[in-house]
Amino acid sequence: MIKKILAEITRVQSLDNLNIVHFNVTGQTLTMVSLDLNEDVKIGTSVLLNIKPTSVALAKNIQGELSYSNQLISKIVSIDNGELLSSIVLRIGTVHVESIITLASSKRMNLRVDDEV
Numbered sequence: 402m403i404k405k406i407l408a409e410i411t412r413v414q415s416l417d418n419l420n421i422v423h424f425n426v427t428g429q430t431l432t433m434v435s436l437d438l439n440e441d442v443k444i445g446t447s448v449l450l451n452i453k454p455t456s457v458a459l460a461k462n463i464q465g466e467l468s469y470s471n472q473l474i475s476k477i478v479s480i481d482n483g484e485l486l487s488s489i490v491l492r493i494g495t496v497h498v499e500s501i502i503t504l505a506s507s508k509r510m511n512l513r514v515d516d517e518v
Contacts, residue, residue, distance in 0.1 A: 405449045406496050410442060424450065427494025432470045455502035459489065459518045477516045480509050482507060493518065 407485050408424035408431065415421075424431045431450065442448075458469070475491040475498070487507035489500045512518070 404452045421495045454499040454501040
């Protein structure tokens with residue numbers, strides 16, 4: 402199920418028709434690349450962002466740099482392991498987001514409730 406979270410537009414960078422939009426989500430920053438923007442996209446505007454559980458990647462004990470722009474610090478609230486997939490519920494500030502990963506990845510990462518990811 403796609404989760405909708407409330408965010409505020411904090412910055413818009415534009416060059417020709419290429420745009421990078423920055424959002425504040427519970428004190429952390431998310432970014433989005435867009436080709437064309439609606440005229441309503443302005444700094445200070447509140448928007449709902451859609452987050453697809455299969456698009457939420459998890460990382461644990463990371464060292465070094467990653468090219469992912471959207472890296473949010475979160476805590477694992479619950480883990481539901483199925484036969485093939487694991488549903489991991491994360492708390493990012495006051496927002497809960499689901500990540501669906503393979504069971505093998507969940508086990509390899511030794512994920513536990515209260516882990517910071």
